[in-house]
Amino acid sequence: MAASNMATGGKIRKLGKETRRQNEEERLEQEHFFRVISAFRHYRTHSMQRLDKAEKCFRQLPPYQQKLLPNHTAHLAELRTCVDRNYDFLLNIIKMTENMFENKDYTGNGDVCSDNTCCQKHMSSESTLPLPREFDMDKVKTTLKQFVRDWSAEGKVERDACYKPIIDEIQQRFPADQCDPWELSILVPGAGLGRLAWELARLGYQCQGNEWSFFMLFASNYILNKCEGLNSITLHPWIHQFCNNRSSRDQTRPVAIPDIDPHSLPQVGNFSMTAGDFLEVYTEQETWDCVATCYFIDTAHNIVSYVETIHNILKPGGYWINLGPLLYHFADITSEASIELSYEDLRSVIQEVGFEILKEDTKRPTMYIQNTKSMLQYEYDCVYFVARKPVQVANNCTNHSQDV
Numbered sequence: 001m002a003a004s005n006m007a008t009g010g011k012i013r014k015l016g017k018e019t020r021r022q023n024e025e026e027r028l029e030q031e032h033f034f035r036v037i038s039a040f041r042h043y044r045t046h047s048m049q050r051l052d053k054a055e056k057c058f059r060q061l062p063p064y065q066q067k068l069l070p071n072h073t074a075h076l077a078e079l080r081t082c083v084d085r086n087y088d089f090l091l092n093i094i095k096m097t098e099n100m101f102e103n104k105d106y107t108g109n110g111d112v113c114s115d116n117t118c119c120q121k122h123m124s125s126e127s128t129l130p131l132p133r134e135f136d137m138d139k140v141k142t143t144l145k146q147f148v149r150d151w152s153a154e155g156k157v158e159r160d161a162c163y164k165p166i167i168d169e170i171q172q173r174f175p176a177d178q179c180d181p182w183e184l185s186i187l188v189p190g191a192g193l194g195r196l197a198w199e200l201a202r203l204g205y206q207c208q209g210n211e212w213s214f215f216m217l218f219a220s221n222y223i224l225n226k227c228e229g230l231n232s233i234t235l236h237p238w239i240h241q242f243c244n245n246r247s248s249r250d251q252t253r254p255v256a257i258p259d260i261d262p263h264s265l266p267q268v269g270n271f272s273m274t275a276g277d278f279l280e281v282y283t284e285q286e287t288w289d290c291v292a293t294c295y296f297i298d299t300a301h302n303i304v305s306y307v308e309t310i311h312n313i314l315k316p317g318g319y320w321i322n323l324g325p326l327l328y329h330f331a332d333i334t335s336e337a338s339i340e341l342s343y344e345d346l347r348s349v350i351q352e353v354g355f356e357i358l359k360e361d362t363k364r365p366t367m368y369i370q371n372t373k374s375m376l377q378y379e380y381d382c383v384y385f386v387a388r389k390p391v392q393v394a395n396n397c398t399n400h401s402q403d404v
Contacts, residue, residue, distance in 0.1 A: 038132045093221075097221070154372065158367055165323060165384060189210045196292065246373060285313065288313050317392075324382050
């Protein structure tokens with residue numbers, strides 16, 4: 001399960017089943033890689049098309065109505081400037097994707113793509129890349145908002161609601177006066193841009209984040225390895241929201257990242273990121289002292305398999321701490337398998353697999369990548385629980401922590 005240290009310029013280790021080495025799967029994976037590259041590359045073109053439409057609609061208004069909106073064209077011009085700034089940032093992200101994995105190379109210098117010239121051409125030219133789907137472009141916009149959640153001062157409210165309960169619980173279950181944090185291994189599946197895993201590593205724990213999405217992997221690689229300087233990057237993540245704006249300034253307002261130096265981890269502890277499907281990567285039994293899942297378990301095709309895997313990889317006496325909704329990601333995709341359980345049924349599965357539920361709150365209000373200035377706000381009443389794999393062998397400080 002080895003992986004390089006993300007905070008010191010290491011590469012993400014690409015892990016998976018042996019079947020991933022088969023030619024067809026490698027080809028599909030490479031296609032996906034370049035489709036995500038294409039989405040980042042097409043961001044400016046896609047965004048400008050939306051603004052062209054807005055400007056065309058304005059020009060079609062009667063002259064007297066245009067005069068009622070004297071600042072509208074200036075606002076559209078400012079939005080175009082914001083698009084350019086976001087695009088420069090996204091280009092910097094994909095420039096860092098070449099050789100970002102320890103054991104995979106999709107860009108021409110390794111074991112996946114044999115035509116180096118062809119792949120470098122794909123990386124550098126929008127016209128040679130496949131046209132991205134609307135779904136992919138939405139993912140790019142979501143990635144910009146994810147930076148707000150994980151690495152800006154504005155995102156602190158969301159982080160305090162979602163990450164802080166998990167961090168506080170881990171510190172309670174593994175008190176510093178009873179064990180050494182750097183001897184405890186914590187896994188964060190669905191790590192996104194890595195802030196929760198990073199915060200745990202900052203406390204001295206051995207923490208590994210796992211992520212499947214190339215959108216998140218590209219972005220986390222940049223922020224964790226390449227970003228320098230506090231609040232050194234300015235983004236405009238809300239410019240694609242044309243509805244429910246109280247003012248034009250709210251739509252174009254800047255957000256600075258990162259709010260903390262990603263390179264400021266202590267010498268003790270160990271932080272790493274792995275790329276790959278959670279079920280394929282984590283198969284070794286009784287490896288982790290704690291698994292922390294935040295807005296993750298509903299990403300499963302089969303949530304029962306997630307529960308079984310978490311139980312399998314935890315050490316006896318280890319903890320599973322979860323916070324999130326059940327917005328099953330594949331529920332409405334006809335071509336994808338999806339098992340959608342109520343929390344009542346999921347709770348039964350968790351207990352049947354062998355977990356003891358020690359703490360539970362079924363109405364924990366949280367938000368996810370919300371625009372705090374928007375007239376429209378979504379709030380989830382999330383499930384928060386702490387479950388334990390029963391103790392079989394007393395072999396670490398897990399056995400000294402409290403049960404409630």
